Amino acid sequence: MYQKFIKRLLDFSLSFIGLIFLIPVFLIIAFLVKKEDGGSVFFRQTRVGQNGKLFKIYKFRTMVEDAEKLGALVTREKDPRITKIGKLLRKYKLDELPQLINVLKGEMSLVGPRPEVPKYVKLYKEKYEKILKVKPGITDFAAVEFIDEEKILNDVENPEEVYLKEILPIKIKYYEKYIREVGFLTDIKLIFKTIFRIFR
16 A cells, blocks of 8 residues: 555655755756756666666766766766766765656655666566566665765776676665565655765
């Protein structure tokens, strides 16, 4: 019942209210991103959603235009593709705010397994068959645990290989944990844990 009605009601209500109150913040960030290099304000990327349905995830652009063509899909903290304003946005996870649009549209939830790109989902197809039964989210156990993921990848020779072979398998276990424990209290706790970790 929670999954089908209360969770959606919570998602819709909080994302709608959040977007209204964050309009000034969105305008300021949009101005700063645009001012730095004149490029697009938003970054959109194809991710795999519930039941394998593809959708475009929204973020404020924190890297140079066409960054995906210039390097790996995963990002280090010191990645040269990150813009000056992008570093600040990433530090406080402000680049993730536009995902409230995805939540409002019903493509994502406030809390749920983080959506991955199709390329990575295919590598763990069997595991993702169960994970994709629930709606992906902005935060979850894995997002809280790996909130400093970009720092972890700073000193490795091949960040994408380390992500796929070491980090993603651990994330998948956290996704499975969320599916087992999904509920109103779990979601509320994860929302507050995420906020605490960001500003700790």
